[in-house]
Amino acid sequence: MQTKRKTLLEARNLTKTFTTPEGKPFTVLEDIHLELQEGEIVALLGRSGSGKSTLLRCLSGLLRPSAGEVRYRGQPVQGPMPGMAMVFQSFALFPWLTVQQNVELGLEAMGIPAPQRRQKALEAIDLVGLDGFEKAFPKELSGGMRQRVGFARALVTEPEVLFMDEPMSALDVLTAETLRLELLNLWQSGRLPLKGILLVTHNIEEAVLLADRILVLSSNPGRIRAEVAVTLGHPREREDPAFQELVEEIYCILTTRPAPERATLEPLTLGHRLPQAPVGALAGLLERVAEGPDYGKEDLPRLAEEMRLEVDDLFPLLDAAELLGLAVLQAGDIQLTAEGQRFVKAGLEGRKRIFAERLLQQVPLVGHIHRVLNTRPTGRAPEERFLRELEDYMSTEDAEKVLATAIGWGRYAELFEYDYNTGLLSRSEEVASPAAG
Amino acid sequence: MRRVFPSPEVLRPRAPFSRWDLVVIPGVLVLLLLLTLALRGATAPYGPNTPDLTVSLNPAHLPYYGLRTLLRMLAALLLSLAFTLVYATIAAKVPRTERVLIPILDFLQSLPILGFLTATTAIFLGLFRGNLFGLEAASIFAIFTSQVWNMTFSFYASLRTLPRELQEAAAMLRLSPWQRFWKLEVPFGLPNLVWNAMMSVSGGWFFVVASEVISVVGRDQDQYLPGVGAYIALAIQQADAQAMLWAGLTLFLLVLLYDQLLFRPVVAWAEKFKFEQSESSDTAQSWVLTLLQRARFSQRIARLPQPLWEWLWLKSARGHRPGVALEPPPKPRLRTRLADLGFNLLIALGSLALVGGLLGYLLGPGLGFGNGQMLRPNPNLNTQLSPEIAQRFAALGITPGADGSVWLSQLCAASRGGQALSSGLKALLETPGVWAPANLAAACQAPLAPAGKVAWPEVLEVFKLGFFTALRVTFFVLLVTLIWLPIGVYVGLRPRLTQWVQPLAQFGAAFPANLLFPLFVVTIAHFRLNPEIWVSPLMVLGGQWYILFNAIAGSAAIPNDLKEAARLYGLRGWNHWRRLILPAIFPAFVTGGITATGGSWNASIVAEVVQWGDTTLVATGLGAYIARWSTGEFNPHVGLGMLVMGLLVLAYNRLIWRRLYQLAEERYRLD
Numbered sequence A: 001m002q003t004k005r006k007t008l009l010e011a012r013n014l015t016k017t018f019t020t021p022e023g024k025p026f027t028v029l030e031d032i033h034l035e036l037q038e039g040e041i042v043a044l045l046g047r048s049g050s051g052k053s054t055l056l057r058c059l060s061g062l063l064r065p066s067a068g069e070v071r072y073r074g075q076p077v078q079g080p081m082p083g084m085a086m087v088f089q090s091f092a093l094f095p096w097l098t099v100q101q102n103v104e105l106g107l108e109a110m111g112i113p114a115p116q117r118r119q120k121a122l123e124a125i126d127l128v129g130l131d132g133f134e135k136a137f138p139k140e141l142s143g144g145m146r147q148r149v150g151f152a153r154a155l156v157t158e159p160e161v162l163f164m165d166e167p168m169s170a171l172d173v174l175t176a177e178t179l180r181l182e183l184l185n186l187w188q189s190g191r192l193p194l195k196g197i198l199l200v201t202h203n204i205e206e207a208v209l210l211a212d213r214i215l216v217l218s219s220n221p222g223r224i225r226a227e228v229a230v231t232l233g234h235p236r237e238r239e240d241p242a243f244q245e246l247v248e249e250i251y252c253i254l255t256t257r258p259a260p261e262r263a264t265l266e267p268l269t270l271g272h273r274l275p276q277a278p279v280g281a282l283a284g285l286l287e288r289v290a291e292g293p294d295y296g297k298e299d300l301p302r303l304a305e306e307m308r309l310e311v312d313d314l315f316p317l318l319d320a321a322e323l324l325g326l327a328v329l330q331a332g333d334i335q336l337t338a339e340g341q342r343f344v345k346a347g348l349e350g351r352k353r354i355f356a357e358r359l360l361q362q363v364p365l366v367g368h369i370h371r372v373l374n375t376r377p378t379g380r381a382p383e384e385r386f387l388r389e390l391e392d393y394m395s396t397e398d399a400e401k402v403l404a405t406a407i408g409w410g411r412y413a414e415l416f417e418y419d420y421n422t423g424l425l426s427r428s429e430e431v432a433s434p435a436a437g
Numbered sequence B: 001m002r003r004v005f006p007s008p009e010v011l012r013p014r015a016p017f018s019r020w021d022l023v024v025i026p027g028v029l030v031l032l033l034l035l036t037l038a039l040r041g042a043t044a045p046y047g048p049n050t051p052d053l054t055v056s057l058n059p060a061h062l063p064y065y066g067l068r069t070l071l072r073m074l075a076a077l078l079l080s081l082a083f084t085l086v087y088a089t090i091a092a093k094v095p096r097t098e099r100v101l102i103p104i105l106d107f108l109q110s111l112p113i114l115g116f117l118t119a120t121t122a123i124f125l126g127l128f129r130g131n132l133f134g135l136e137a138a139s140i141f142a143i144f145t146s147q148v149w150n151m152t153f154s155f156y157a158s159l160r161t162l163p164r165e166l167q168e169a170a171a172m173l174r175l176s177p178w179q180r181f182w183k184l185e186v187p188f189g190l191p192n193l194v195w196n197a198m199m200s201v202s203g204g205w206f207f208v209v210a211s212e213v214i215s216v217v218g219r220d221q222d223q224y225l226p227g228v229g230a231y232i233a234l235a236i237q238q239a240d241a242q243a244m245l246w247a248g249l250t251l252f253l254l255v256l257l258y259d260q261l262l263f264r265p266v267v268a269w270a271e272k273f274k275f276e277q278s279e280s281s282d283t284a285q286s287w288v289l290t291l292l293q294r295a296r297f298s299q300r301i302a303r304l305p306q307p308l309w310e311w312l313w314l315k316s317a318r319g320h321r322p323g324v325a326l327e328p329p330p331k332p333r334l335r336t337r338l339a340d341l342g343f344n345l346l347i348a349l350g351s352l353a354l355v356g357g358l359l360g361y362l363l364g365p366g367l368g369f370g371n372g373q374m375l376r377p378n379p380n381l382n383t384q385l386s387p388e389i390a391q392r393f394a395a396l397g398i399t400p401g402a403d404g405s406v407w408l409s410q411l412c413a414a415s416r417g418g419q420a421l422s423s424g425l426k427a428l429l430e431t432p433g434v435w436a437p438a439n440l441a442a443a444c445q446a447p448l449a450p451a452g453k454v455a456w457p458e459v460l461e462v463f464k465l466g467f468f469t470a471l472r473v474t475f476f477v478l479l480v481t482l483i484w485l486p487i488g489v490y491v492g493l494r495p496r497l498t499q500w501v502q503p504l505a506q507f508g509a510a511f512p513a514n515l516l517f518p519l520f521v522v523t524i525a526h527f528r529l530n531p532e533i534w535v536s537p538l539m540v541l542g543g544q545w546y547i548l549f550n551a552i553a554g555s556a557a558i559p560n561d562l563k564e565a566a567r568l569y570g571l572r573g574w575n576h577w578r579r580l581i582l583p584a585i586f587p588a589f590v591t592g593g594i595t596a597t598g599g600s601w602n603a604s605i606v607a608e609v610v611q612w613g614d615t616t617l618v619a620t621g622l623g624a625y626i627a628r629w630s631t632g633e634f635n636p637h638v639g640l641g642m643l644v645m646g647l648l649v650l651a652y653n654r655l656i657w658r659r660l661y662q663l664a665e666e667r668y669r670l671d
């Protein structure tokens, strides 16, 4: 180990709680300890909704932790500090300002007079390779170029810490790769006063490619569940066996549930956050696993690579498969269960039947909706009714997503019907009058 | 900096002048000259001894009148803008204030605009004592109240819907509140604000015509402020058709000028503030904007105040101080609870005091009761408020109010409860224009409301009038919808036609419909039609255009792929309408409908009582009620009328439009 480096940013016992619309608190982050040392790139990985963005915003001072504290160079963080900068997933450029005006914005906040502002901004624009586009408006630029403006705007203030929230996920694969390499070059060239980078990502390979340390967050509530040091030298090659081993290791961590989470998995509650997995994609995934060379078992990194899925697309599918008991996840592999095999082999009608069975057995929310509709004489209920119930457990936004997922599944399984225009759920015809058949 | 290809800008020699300056500089000078001219007229001395203000029907004066009217519109618009920025910002930013400010705004918005004229004249005359500007200010204020509310709402809504990511970016960059306001909040709200300002000004032309003739307490004659509106009012009074034509022409030119010189450039300029990720193809153009942008010398002059701005800018910067988080620091729960409780209590007490004060003002100290009995209405005997009759009452020892009103209670007092009528009084009560109860003694026996105040039975009566007006508004908005919706859709589905018709519809909305009222009056009088019915279309004359151009805009915005899909599936006739057109234009229709009904309610005050020369047509309704009482001083009757109309409009919007709007937002959005 090298000499002890200075701590740039640290979080102690950081906990973040939001309140549901019903006024009940729900914890998104719990007891997070984290340090960012000088000269380090740290990546935060975790499933969708695990609180990565929330953690990044707490660390940068945009949000205030509910408990615990964040320190930047030993000072408590109460708002964004001078020396911090952020790059956003959606670029967050001001569409009414030109590239140069966007870049100058951070300098204006620092009170730098116009001539210096102009010079520094032009230098920064030059640095990210956008010279010639100073007078362009963001909407005239491609995604990749917009993110370059995002980088220029962050770097022009000469920050020590750079926060990045999925900076590449809105870009196409090639552009993202180019930008990653350029960022790494800049970082290593020492041309910047930058001392540390904190990167949130969905992309496991991106994390392994860039970071010196990877922190993996668990979900509900988010805790730091594992820390993986990446000791590979640069440049890193994806084909390198050591690289692939690391990727595999992280998949393993992400697919093995820690003990307490496992315990809560079995008896699901009504308020369980159902993974957003469309039935079509789920069936596609299961089919692919069944057809694969290992007959019902597949290595996750390979699956992700082949199906071109990133963690945020892949894991909801895996979660759903596991939740419904159609597959199990183990040490970075997915394996179909007997039910899963049956599902894949069945025809359309058979699949719907199996799916309905699994849903009623495993997903309390679907069972609840089904029961309510069947006990009502009209056989109908507005979606708001269930939304209100879900809001006991989560934010409105999440509740809407969860209900949409449940409705999508239930419709596929023909457990109930849904009219988008009226927002009414209704009993499915066949179920309603079995005698008529 | 390294640049391989020099841009054309660098190569071209930059003279400080461009030939466009030759147009812009004289243009600006002329505008300034006209402005001083108008301002001089508007700030002339005006005291009790100044002769009554009047206008001349000679068309040669019209350019000057137009100038004065234009200036009033401009002043009102600037005021509205300033008010909007301050009010909406406070409501959106200062915690808890929105709970008070927004309902107030909602209520003020539903109050009939013309009622404000009587309410404020006295205040402004007192404020600018001895100067004509007092009257000008009253007129400007009336126009202001017709424009400001929807602008404020729009800006407030923008502030509440700032994109999260931009808020975060602004916080991360540590922009100061001042910088954030000008770089984030104002630009984001600008496109909507400009659009709403345009709508407002369209509506404003209608009210400018009605707000340039002001009755002032202590003067027998109405005061005609130099302006096109006053010109029209006089022409109507004298039934001068030729003057009406001249006025119509002037207004046509004014609306055109306003559009070309002010709104088109602003709209074209505001294009760049649209919050969209990709360039839209059809962007607004304006020759004036192009001209201004190319005039180099003028730009240089326009940039002179920039150092001051820059100084302010840097002065407000945070420098090396930390920024502010997007959430407030967590406060002890008990403290927030207590503060909340205190605040709510304060609001409750405040509203209670307000309602109490208001009822006291309307109904008198006993709130409509005396000796445990409900008081009876105390009507005004001088129904036309004619100064002559008022003088005859005065001669007989009954002092009329400043506006000429003579109350039943006064008559009772002067005749010992109606028992001892002098012969002079008896004769006076028989004159046309004077109303007295058939059985005076019995009427005097009942407990009467204090002079000038209203009684509870009257409140009921006014609600009934409001119901009639509501019926008219609803029926005629539905009727014009049936007419214009199909036409709008027909036009909207044909892009070439849309280009032609859309500006016409917008122009129609701006062109003040009151100019056409006399046509109706003459027709109705000629054919002896029932005014109760035939006066009503006047209310929607101005509002109908909003339905037309929203229908056009809505159907023009139907995405092409939807239209093609409909064609592929062979959707025809009614099914085509039901499945594609109606759902697609529903949100636009609701927007148009809200504007149209709001305008109609407001217009009812001028539309239920219309005049041409000696012919006056009156329809039973709340508008007519308010119009009848809006003479001179603000009084409890006008107050009651305004209050009831405000409540009815509020209920109307809540019960009908808000629901439809939500439906439109949730179900029928195309994006």
Ligand SMILES: Nc1ncnc2c1ncn2[C@@H]1O[C@H](COP(=O)(O)OP(=O)(O)OP(=O)(O)O)[C@@H](O)[C@H]1O
Pocket: A018, A019, A028, A046, A047, A048, A049, A050, A051, A052, A053, A054, A055, A312, A395, A397, A398
């Ligand atoms: N302001 C808020 N109010 C209420 N709940 C919130 C708020 N912000 C985030 N949440 C909730 O906190 C949880 C974590 O959200 P967060 O955005 O941090 O997750 P994430 O790991 O970044 O997810 P993703 O990968 O989808 O970006 C989610 O359930 C989210 O709905």
Ligand SMILES: [Mg+2]
Pocket: A052, A053, A054
């Ligand atoms: Mg996130």
